[in-house]
Amino acid sequence: MSSSSIAAWFGRSASAGIVAALVILSGCQVQPLYSETSPAAHSLGSIAFSDAKDRVSQEVRNHLIFLTAGGAGEPANPEYRVDLRVKTVSSGVLLERSSDTAKAGRVVVSADYTVTRTGDATVLRAGHRQAVALVDYPAQEFAKLRAIRDAENRAARQLAELIRADLAAVLGR
Template sequence: MLPDRSSISPRRSLLVLGLVLCAGLAGCQVRPLYSEAGGTRAKLTSVGFADATNRIEQVVRNELIFLASGGAGEPLNPAYDVTLKVSSEASNVLDDDGLAEAGIPVPGRVQLTGSYTVTRTSDGQVLRRGQHSSVSLIDVSRQSFAKVRAIRDAENRAARELAEFIRADIAIVLAKEPPQQPVWQK
């Protein structure tokens, strides 16, 4: 038989609710991605990046090196290696050539697509393959230099955003890696 609701005091129900919440939070395994306890920051500084094959790959690579190492540069003997392929595509949003001929800038977009592979150098195991895209909007002028410069500036903006996405993915992968054991020498 169930107890009558009037016999359960509000104080008792709050106590039970508090105990249930404490038990639920005790099983919670959430921690910051870049916490020192997981060693993710130290692992990020041990990532090496493959050489770039074009200008936009170089921009993304430079940004990734800066984000991963905090400005200290690449390690001499990286524990992890990242290969990167980045492509860029510029296009008009509108297909109206009459606007450009009238001297009105036409809206456009630059899309960067970056694919990457994170590999552990000690055993060559691929830890993650991924792909991200980043879009930057531009106004395309009739003037050829202004058009080229607008596209290059948009590529640079999109490259910074793409590097942030890729760095976050690399940090997630490295957070799951077991801590590196020190090598003792005699």
């Protein structure tokens, strides 16, 4: 086989490969999960959330309402209802032996949630998510309390984003 026929064969093979790849890829339909035109976008705007029991629960609930409705608030006639049960645990993780005080800690905010269709009371999903925020404890007591509160807020925001992604996946089907 001459070098010109090998080059021609490789050229035809490359062209055929490109055409085959284009034919295969033309069948793909990729839609972003968070776009306004996705099927989940309308459904996310029609979710009502259960009332909060404490400050951290209220943070998670507020972030979820904003993320799902795009800042429009809760709907008047919701198609879905999400029952949230939020729990917060903070603990010291880096103990100083001489004074037996923690220098750093972690805040874990977890939630159990149930997504229900309001029309027929069908449970679409029940799940559990958690978010962890790390915190450094300063020497002053008020600063320590404020650092813990900031960590709770960060974890609540992360938790709301995780739950929103789960809701988009469930309602996008």
